[in-house]
Amino acid sequence: MARHHGWFGDPAIWAAVQLPTAGSLGVVICTPLGQEGVVAYRGLRLLADQLEQRGIASVRYDPPGRGDGAPSDDPQAPVNGARSAAALLRAAGCTQVAFVGLSSAALLASAAAEPGDLVVLWSPPQSGRQWLRRARSLATIMIGADRTFEGVESLIGIDLTPDQATALASISLTLPGEADALVVRRPGESAPSALAAAEQLELAGTAEFLDTSSVSSVMPTEIIATIVDWLAARVIDSAQVLSAPPVADELDLGNAVERVRWIGPQRLFAIECLPKAATPATPMVVLHAGASEHRVGAGDYQVELARLLAGDGAGSLRVDRRGAGETGEVSADEPSLFYTQAWLEDQDAIVQASGVTGERLALTGLCAGAWMAGLPTAAEPRLVVGIHPLEYRVDPAAPNEFVEEVVMPREVSGRVMLWVQRMYRRWAPAWLRRLRARTGSKADPAAFLTGLSKRTWRTTLIFSEIDQEVFRRLGGPEISQRLPGIVLVDVPTIDHPMFARRTRVGVVERIRADVREAFDLAG
Amino acid sequence: MSDNTYGDRLAIREALQQFGRLNQAVSDLSDEADLFAAGFTSHATVNVMLAIEDALGIEFPDELLNRSTFVSIDALAHAVGMSRGER
Numbered sequence: 001m002a003r004h005h006g007w008f009g010d011p012a013i014w015a016a017v018q019l020p021t022a023g024s025l026g027v028v029i030c031t032p033l034g035q036e037g038v039v040a041y042r043g044l045r046l047l048a049d050q051l052e053q054r055g056i057a058s059v060r061y062d063p064p065g066r067g068d069g070a071p072s073d074d075p076q077a078p079v080n081g082a083r084s085a086a087a088l089l090r091a092a093g094c095t096q097v098a099f100v101g102l103s104s105a106a107l108l109a110s111a112a113a114e115p116g117d118l119v120v121l122w123s124p125p126q127s128g129r130q131w132l133r134r135a136r137s138l139a140t141i142m143i144g145a146d147r148t149f150e151g152v153e154s155l156i157g158i159d160l161t162p163d164q165a166t167a168l169a170s171i172s173l174t175l176p177g178e179a180d181a182l183v184v185r186r187p188g189e190s191a192p193s194a195l196a197a198a199e200q201l202e203l204a205g206t207a208e209f210l211d212t213s214s215v216s217s218v219m220p221t222e223i224i225a226t227i228v229d230w231l232a233a234r235v236i237d238s239a240q241v242l243s244a245p246p247v248a249d250e251l252d253l254g255n256a257v258e259r260v261r262w263i264g265p266q267r268l269f270a271i272e273c274l275p276k277a278a279t280p281a282t283p284m285v286v287l288h289a290g291a292s293e294h295r296v297g298a299g300d301y302q303v304e305l306a307r308l309l310a311g312d313g314a315g316s317l318r319v320d321r322r323g324a325g326e327t328g329e330v331s332a333d334e335p336s337l338f339y340t341q342a343w344l345e346d347q348d349a350i351v352q353a354s355g356v357t358g359e360r361l362a363l364t365g366l367c368a369g370a371w372m373a374g375l376p377t378a379a380e381p382r383l384v385v386g387i388h389p390l391e392y393r394v395d396p397a398a399p400n401e402f403v404e405e406v407v408m409p410r411e412v413s414g415r416v417m418l419w420v421q422r423m424y425r426r427w428a429p430a431w432l433r434r435l436r437a438r439t440g441s442k443a444d445p446a447a448f449l450t451g452l453s454k455r456t457w458r459t460t461l462i463f464s465e466i467d468q469e470v471f472r473r474l475g476g477p478e479i480s481q482r483l484p485g486i487v488l489v490d491v492p493t494i495d496h497p498m499f500a501r502r503t504r505v506g507v508v509e510r511i512r513a514d515v516r517e518a519f520d521l522a523g
Numbered sequence: 524m525s526d527n528t529y530g531d532r533l534a535i536r537e538a539l540q541q542f543g544r545l546n547q548a549v550s551d552l553s554d555e556a557d558l559f560a561a562g563f564t565s566h567a568t569v570n571v572m573l574a575i576e577d578a579l580g581i582e583f584p585d586e587l588l589n590r591s592t593f594v595s596i597d598a599l600a601h602a603v604g605m606s607r608g609e610r
Contacts, residue, residue: 130573133573134569137563137569137572137573137583138566138569139587140585140589141565141568141569141588141589141590141593142534142565143587145585145588183533187541188542205546207566207567207570211544211564211566211567212564300560437602462529
């Protein structure tokens with residue numbers, strides 16, 4: 001059995017291929033669009049692992065224009081990407097191809113499959129139009145009606161040009177001629193009438209898996225086992241010899257090159273993006289995603305940022321820390337490593353792998369990633385940019401300790417209590433703050449901020465409204481005023497997860513400006 | 524209560540029961556009860572909205588797509604009326 005990661009085709013898809021030693025069937029696991037693809041990442045990896053154990057090859061991929069794929073704004077790229085992934089499996093020797101599509105990816109699987117292919121549609125929408133209506137409704141509820149920025153519409157975790165939206169809306173779910181197909185529906189969900197010929201199953205678990213955040217997502221083990229069994233029963237030749245797929249381990253971006261790297265003792269999966277003119281003096285920026293999300297970041301902002309930074313003259317590493325993306329093994333009951341020592345050890349490994357001294361190093365991260373970036377690591381970075389931070393603990397949590405909810409610190413009222421609060425914030429010794437942080441629900445940010453002020457030339461903290469309010473109630477602005485090198489940026493948005501392009505563009509431009517200034521880059 | 528309103532509320536309760544993923548039975552909730560306090564999420568609001576639209580043959584206009592539309596059965600019933608052009 002072998003795993004291959006890299007790029008394929010032109011414009012290139014990014015692909016993760018898992019090959020058994022032999023077997024005729026290869027499965028294209030189509031990537032759901034936007035945040036669905038981020039939340040489903042580990043579950044679809046579990047599907048790939050279980051297929052591999054049954055002698056079935058698979059490919060998971062990012063199409064051109066999404067995730068780690070090559071840049072593209074072709075409206076047909078999502079469907080063509082699925083076809084390119086199938087071609088990759090055939091090049092490895094697979095003589096049977098199946099397409100699996102979850103939710104929005106069911107549209108892509110249906111559109112990409114050819115007569116004779118196997119098709120598994122998991123919680124398919126009624127049509128492209130219905131998917132788009134649902135996605136637009138969800139986006140309006142979560143980020144507001146003003147979702148269009150510079151002509152591009154933001155849905156949850158994906159931006160669409162008008163042409164891309166039209167192309168997706170035009171997909172009607174059908175089965176190619178003679179396709180052997182399985183439809184897995186949610187309880188109460190109806191399947192499109194055009195899929196009537198498919199075998200239909202109603203199974204619970206999709207809502208708990210997909211309609212939530214990456215932190216709270218529950219692996220749909222029964223559904224995955226059902227799909228694997230269905231596909232395994234259709235393997236024609238288990239002795240079919242397979243060979244290494246033709247994936248490239250570099251992506252040429254013109255002025256920059258991206259490479260796959262495996263970092264440290266935990267073999268953290270990473271993609272390094274370097275300017276072609278990089279030298280040992282080229283600064284490196286470490287990009288930490290938020291929550292349990294993988295390296296591309298919300299709405300792929302880490303990929304966009306990495307490629308823009310390369311144009312500015314800075315390299316970057318975007319990494320799957322433990323529990324995310326391609327790193328480590330996947331299991332249905334993997335522990336939550338939120339805010340744990342394991343993440344800090346991962347950061348140490350990443351910093352060491354960056355190959356630069358602290359004077360040439362910047363750390364950035366969103367939310368949980370901002371917590372990592374803000375704590376001591378193997379080198380003292382010149383620059384830290386924390387995006388939408390919510391946590392300031394300096395003592396790591398135990399595995400599974402973190403519960404996903406924003407705890408708003410209590411507001412103090414009354415003259416005496418306000419005086420006590422003011423005195424505490426000004427004079428409380430470190431030991432008292434640490435004790436209170438351990439016993440209270442939210443850590444005092446003083447130790448966190450003081451450490452950053454001492455270690456960095458500059459720390460920029462960018463706040464959306466909710467994290468700004470948490471910071472304010474914790475006394476963060478007053479503490480920061482006394483500390484050199486701490487810069488606070490308030491952005492009037494409710495978009496903490498950075499789903500809206502407007503939010504992401506602002507953050508990306510701020511980071512680029514800070515990096516250019518910190519490392520004296522011309523840009 | 525008119526037949527229309529009764530039918531609307533029945534459809535809303537059925538949609539909530541099927542897709543609301545609430546932490547208590549819909550039959551235990553009053554029409555005024557805060558659905559978000561009962562575990563309603565953004566994803567669930569959209570699934571419920573689409574089920575209501577299917578059941579009643581309406582489409583919620585964009586200006587109703589905000590948290591206050593989904594806060595209670597009363598609010599959803601009002602939104603259904605608004606979607607039909609009723610005041």
